[in-house]
Amino acid sequence: MIKKAIIATDLSEASEILLSCGDRYKDLGIEQITLFHALGLEYMNFAGITFLDKTKLKLEKLKDDFAKKGFSVDVVIKEGIAHYELVEYGKENPDAIIVIGSKGEGFLRRILLGSTARETVRLSSNPILLIRLLEEKEELSSHCKLYCRDFNRKILFATDFSDSSEKAFQFLKDNVAKSAQKIVLLHVQASQIMKHREQAAIDEFNKIDRKRLERMKDRLHEITKAEIVLEIKLGVPSEEIITTKREHDCTLIVMGA
Numbered sequence: 001m002i003k004k005a006i007i008a009t010d011l012s013e014a015s016e017i018l019l020s021c022g023d024r025y026k027d028l029g030i031e032q033i034t035l036f037h038a039l040g041l042e043y044m045n046f047a048g049i050t051f052l053d054k055t056k057l058k059l060e061k062l063k064d065d066f067a068k069k070g071f072s073v074d075v076v077i078k079e080g081i082a083h084y085e086l087v088e089y090g091k092e093n094p095d096a097i098i099v100i101g102s103k104g105e106g107f108l109r110r111i112l113l114g115s116t117a118r119e120t121v122r123l124s125s126n127p128i129l130l131i132r133l134l135e136e137k138e139e140l141s142s143h144c145k146l147y148c149r150d151f152n153r154k155i156l157f158a159t160d161f162s163d164s165s166e167k168a169f170q171f172l173k174d175n176v177a178k179s180a181q182k183i184v185l186l187h188v189q190a191s192q193i194m195k196h197r198e199q200a201a202i203d204e205f206n207k208i209d210r211k212r213l214e215r216m217k218d219r220l221h222e223i224t225k226a227e228i229v230l231e232i233k234l235g236v237p238s239e240e241i242i243t244t245k246r247e248h249d250c251t252l253i254v255m256g257a
Contacts, residue, residue: 001174002127004032004096006076008086008116011037011058018101018131019062022069024151025099028129028175032072034096035059036089038082052077083119090126097127121257127171154182155226156250158241161187161212164256169216172254173223180226184248185213188237206232 005025007018025033037059039052059075066073078085090098100117121128129151157172159165177183187209194202213230220228229248233240245253 001029002095002097002171003029004034004093005030005129006034006036006086006090006093006096006098006126008036008082008098008100008120009059009062010082010116011055016062017133018099019065021131021151022066022071025071026069027152027179028097030071030097033066033074034089034093035062035066035073035075036078036086037076038078038080038085040081082116083123086116086120087124090124094126097129098124099129099131102130102132151252152176152179154184154248154250154252155180156184156186156241156245156248156253157216158186158188158237158244158253158255159213159216160237160256161209162256166256168254168256169219173220176252176254177220177224177226180224182227182229182248183220183224184229184231184244184250185216186231186233186241186244187213188240189232189234190237191235194234202234 005028009016009019019035037055039055055077056075059077063073063075076089078089086098086100090096098120100120102117117130121130155172155176157169159169172183189202189205189209194205197205209232210230213232217228217230220226231244233244235243241253241255244250
């Protein structure tokens with residue numbers, strides 16, 4: 001089970017919302033937290049020591065807040081570009097999960113989390129918890145909020161039965177399945193590949209893949225009492241994953257890179 005989290009923060013309103021999820025991190029079995037901040041080009045070009053001092057003060061306050069919730073906490077500050085430093089630090093801590101916010105539209109485009117999340121997901125070998133943030137508009141301003149506070153309630157696990165998916169399944173089994181109320185196991189037959197197949201061949205693939213999902217279901221029933229639903233769909237995998245997430249009102253998607 002993963003017990004350490006690296007929480008990426010740029011000290012914006014959006015990233016500070018990630019730090020309000022202490023109980024959710026406990027649900028994942030997290031005991032140790034690293035508050036990670038990269039100073040980036042702004043610091044290197046303009047801000048200097050004053051900016052760094054203010055950053056340290058903010059991070060120390062956040063450290064104290066997490067410590068009061070029962071976590072072991074440390075702070076790491078790097079001078080470089082956020083996604084590069086985060087990926088490199090992850091390599092030094094391969095047993096940790098990286099927690100990072102996913103940008104929405106509007107004002108969230110202007111904060112660090114957008115490009116950092118995209119590049120970290122693309123380059124990192126660590127497990128990543130990507131938390132969706134939504135924009136909440138008011139008459140003269142915009143604020144952000146969490147998309148979902150209860151991560152483990154309904155989980156969608158998307159698999160293509162690859163080695164990467166097997167590792168993701170093991171993460172699901174070890175870290176999040178136990179406390180779930182419902183788990184949806186999804187496999188998508190890619191329509192681009194299947195369009196040249198006869199229906200009989202597609203039916204045979206579905207039969208084989210349903211047996212694979214049944215075996216996963218049996219493995220999960222060893223450690224959880226959650227309702228487990230099996231889904232096999234034909235289509236574009238990314239689109240079917242989102243559609244299935246909406247159909248089952250899932251609060252967390254688990255999948256391999």
